[in-house]
Amino acid sequence: MDTRRDFMKCLAWAGTGIVWSVAGGVPRAINLGGAAQAAAAPTGFSFVQISDTHMGFKADANPDPNATLQAALDKIAGLKNKPALMIHTGDVTHLSKPEQFDTADQIIKSAKLDTHFIPGEHDVIGDDGKMFFDRFGVKGAPAGGWYSFDQNGVHFIALVNVIGFGPATGGTLGKDQLEWLEGDLKGKSASTPIVVMAHIPLWPIYPQWGWTTGDAEQAFAYLKPFGSVTVLNGHIHQVVQKIEGNVTFQTAMSTAFPQPAAGAAPNPGPLKVPAEKLKSVLGIREIAYAPAAGLQLTDETLA
Amino acid sequence: MMLTMKRRALPLAAAMALVFGAPAYAEDPGQAPQVASAAAAGTVTIDNFAFGPATLTVAPGTKVTWDNKDEEPHTVMSADGGMTFKSPALDTDDKFSFTFDKAGTYKYFCSIHPHMVGTIVVK
Numbered sequence: 001m002d003t004r005r006d007f008m009k010c011l012a013w014a015g016t017g018i019v020w021s022v023a024g025g026v027p028r029a030i031n032l033g034g035a036a037q038a039a040a041a042p043t044g045f046s047f048v049q050i051s052d053t054h055m056g057f058k059a060d061a062n063p064d065p066n067a068t069l070q071a072a073l074d075k076i077a078g079l080k081n082k083p084a085l086m087i088h089t090g091d092v093t094h095l096s097k098p099e100q101f102d103t104a105d106q107i108i109k110s111a112k113l114d115t116h117f118i119p120g121e122h123d124v125i126g127d128d129g130k131m132f133f134d135r136f137g138v139k140g141a142p143a144g145g146w147y148s149f150d151q152n153g154v155h156f157i158a159l160v161n162v163i164g165f166g167p168a169t170g171g172t173l174g175k176d177q178l179e180w181l182e183g184d185l186k187g188k189s190a191s192t193p194i195v196v197m198a199h200i201p202l203w204p205i206y207p208q209w210g211w212t213t214g215d216a217e218q219a220f221a222y223l224k225p226f227g228s229v230t231v232l233n234g235h236i237h238q239v240v241q242k243i244e245g246n247v248t249f250q251t252a253m254s255t256a257f258p259q260p261a262a263g264a265a266p267n268p269g270p271l272k273v274p275a276e277k278l279k280s281v282l283g284i285r286e287i288a289y290a291p292a293a294g295l296q297l298t299d300e301t302l303a
Numbered sequence: 304m305m306l307t308m309k310r311r312a313l314p315l316a317a318a319m320a321l322v323f324g325a326p327a328y329a330e331d332p333g334q335a336p337q338v339a340s341a342a343a344a345g346t347v348t349i350d351n352f353a354f355g356p357a358t359l360t361v362a363p364g365t366k367v368t369w370d371n372k373d374e375e376p377h378t379v380m381s382a383d384g385g386m387t388f389k390s391p392a393l394d395t396d397d398k399f400s401f402t403f404d405k406a407g408t409y410k411y412f413c414s415i416h417p418h419m420v421g422t423i424v425v426k
Contacts, residue, residue: 059374095376095392121415125378126391164384167417210417267352268416269375 044290045152046081048113049197051089051234052254054122055107056100061257061270062278065094066107071302072255072284073111079286084151086113089234089252090120090162090199092136096127101135116149120199120235121162128163146177148184154289155188157181159198161213169214170207171200178215182222193228193295195287201233203242203249206262211236220247230295232285236268239283239299250297253283279303346370347421349377349393349413354421361403363425368400369393377419382410389414 050072057065076083088108093100108115117136119129133145138158141147148157159181161171173181196202202219204212223229229247237254238261257270258281265271273281280303288296343365348355350372361367369379371393379399381387387409390399403409403425413419 095394097392125414126389128385165414165417166382166384167412167420170417208418267418269352 044288044293045084046079046286046288047085047087047151048076048079048083049087049089049232049252049285049287050076050255051199051252052091052120052237052256053088053104053108054091054094054254054256055104056094056097057256057270058094059270061272065256066103068279068282068302069104069107069255071279072282073107075284075300075302076111076113076286081286081288083113083286086111086115087156087158087197087232088115088117088136089197089232090118091122091234091254092117092120092132093123096123096125096131098131101131105135116156116158116197118158118160118197118199119145119162121165124162129160142176142180144174144177144180146180152289153291154193154195154295157184157194157196159196159202159219161198161200161202161216165200165210167210169212170204170210171198171202171213171216173213173215173219178218178222181219185222185226188226190225191227193289194223194226194230195295196223196229196231198231198233200235201240201249201251202231203244205236205240205251209262209268211262211268223247228294230287230297232287236262237271238281248297250285252285253281253299253301255282255284255302258282344368345423347423349373349419352377352416352419354413354419357420358422358424360424360426363404363406364402365425366400366402367423368398370398371395376415377413378415379411380414382412385414 053069054065062068092104119132123129123132129145137145138147144160146158146160148155159173159177161173164172164174200213201211202213202216227246231247231249233251236251237257237259238251239253240251242249258273259268260271280301283299283301286298343362345359345361345365345367347359347367347369349369352373359367371377374395376392376394378392379390381389388401393399403423406425409423409425411421
């Protein structure tokens with residue numbers, strides 16, 4: 001069966017959370033709704049994902065994105081298991097302005113979590129990300145800003161696919177980054193769980209709106225030998241999931257504003273919902289890892 | 304080097320136009336666009352996730368201004384990855400200008416909504 005365009009949408013659920021268990025690359029929803037919390041085994045750990053914080057956004061869809069980011073961090077602070085780290089999958093700012101980077105830095109720092117960032121296209125406007133990388137970049141990373149690190153046996157790969165974001169390709173990884181990735185994975189055991197973070201979805205959700213990464217296929221050729229690959233993206237401000245072989249793809253909610261489902265509006269962009277509904281379409285993700293159980297993803301709204 | 308010389312030559316052409324008056328170059332189609340372009344301007348309006356007109360044709364030397372009338376922010380980036388021109392973020396009512404000195408077809412897009420594309424034809 002060709003699953004390339006076959007993806008599941010999890011846009012609505014009754015309770016506050018949806019839990020996905022990813023073992024051997026196949027996620028299973030194990031709990032719908034309720035206040036279920038992922039339980040990390042003693043030898044495992046958990047981490048959290050936030051995305052699309054859009055500091056500086058000031059239109060009707062969310063008059064106070066600082067407050068909703070703070071609400072997201074409060075939610076994280078209240079999790080039963082303290083996360084070992086946090087990842088931010090891009091669009092930290094709305095318009096790449098210095099004061100927007102300042103605000104983001106201050107609010108996110110207040111969570112006192114080891115945070116790993118990658119840029120969104122909103123973070124690299126006009127300067128190819130210089131301001132972003134000066135502040136959130138990793139020392140010693142290649143010039144393009146991509147990097148990797150390890151945590152409790154899980155290998156994290158942070159990719160940059162927003163430089164060269166264009167009409168023909170959507171997101172782009174580029175030759176240099178793909179070569180780096182091949183080298184980064186060389187010699188790693190196929191049983192190493194891999195978490196890939198990138199802003200723009202690494203699979204074609206809706207190329208008409210640029211919701212795709214043109215040269216991602218080459219990256220997955222390098223990732224093919226690995227038994228468990230979890231791809232965490234942002235950009236589209238809603239949870240969409242796809243499973244292909246050992247690879248699970250899942251986009252995240254924003255902390256700032258929702259966007260229409262693919263093709264459900266003439267254009268992508270901020271979707272205004274009634275004020276009292278806003279927190280039910282914004283959210284965070286908790287990911288728990290235990291060697292025996294694999295990765296378990298829990299999306300929770302701010303409601 | 305060529306660019307510098309061309310820029311120096313322009314005021315002279317403009318001065319000659321003043322001396323000879325409008326009818327003098329209006330009768331010479333070979334000269335007219337060059338002189339007229341010294342002060343020419345073009346506008347592309349950005350609204351509802353689109354560049355209007357999608358294709359704008361101007362003479363060499365024309366300063367083109369993009370004017371964002373949309374509620375959403377946009378950018379203007381030449382299709383060569385912003386090598387030729389690249390705007391900062393344009394919020395509502397922000398403008399960005401670029402002067403097209405050389406003939407050619409310049410494709411561009413919005414770097415935060417790349418399905419928004421436009422073309423400037425300079426001839």
